[in-house]
Amino acid sequence: MSRGARYTVLAVAVAIVLPTVGCDDDEDPQVGAGSDTASGQGDTPSGTVTVLAAASLTESFEELAGQLAREYPDLEVVFSFGPSSGLVEQVISGAPADVLATADPTTMDEAVAADVVDGEPVVFARNALTLAVPAGNPAGVTGLADLADDDLRVAVCEPQVPCGAAAERLLDAAGVTAAPDTLTTDVKEAASLVALGEADAALIYRTDAAAEGDDIETLDVPEADEIVNDYPVALLADAANPDGARAIAGAITGELGRSVLAEAGFLEP
Structure with missing residues (x-):
């Protein structure tokens, strides 16, 4: 089984x-x-x-x-x-x-x-992931492919924690090689960086994006529906x-x- x-x-x-x-x-x-x-x-x-x-x-x-x-x-x-x-x-x-x-x-x-x-x-x-950006999306992020942009400040959870493992699976499914500037110890840290404007984009759980209220906007990631924890x-x-x-x-x-x-x-x- x-x-x-x-x-x-x-x-x-x-x-x-x-x-x-x-x-x-x-x-x-x-x-x-x-x-x-x-x-x-x-x-x-x-x-x-x-x-x-x-x-x-x-x-x-x-x-x-x-x-x-x-x-x-x-x-x-x-x-x-x-x-x-x-x-x-x-x-x-x-x-x-x-x-x-x-x-x-x-x-x-x-x-x-x-x-x-x-x-x-x-x-x-x-739970499933979403692509989170600060309110107003100041960096103009349009989708997962932008996470490969070295000019963007990208946060992703460390691979040994569940949100990081899910992020790896999602990026693989989308064929994107991300260039993260910060590997966070848990999803709350990544969400906080986005909410404070210290990261231009991050892959976090949908629930954590919702918990940040108006400080975070989310972008549609169709592949995320297939990567569920x-x-x-x-x-x-x-x-x-x-x-x-x-x-x-x-x-x-x-x-x-x-x-x-x-x-x-x-x-x-």
């Missing part, structure tokens, strides 16, 4: 046992059954849950946590956002955390191979608060998570 198929099947299987927020039984019998089972396991989760999440999830996960505060008033969610590859390295090195959410299956697979994940990852969202989430084997971790992971993969992520521009898995 291919990696993509394995993640898709497991997303259904894990959704049965993870608690979800706001789902009706007639909406999805399997998810509803999982919710009933979870609700009978004991008290409402409490304590602190530490979530390591890809930088591109920052706004969405903070919004999700704010809404979950009403559902779990005794549960404190602590986020650490950053490049997925770096987060996986932290977990493998023993950094204390309960939940891991990465921006592609490749980085999550490293955590699985290192036996730091409890169970199987669940793909909960997808799956986002998996997993419970960690050494979670200090497994009940809280299951509650948060269930919210991410459930109806509330889908609603918040869709509002931010993420695609459904």
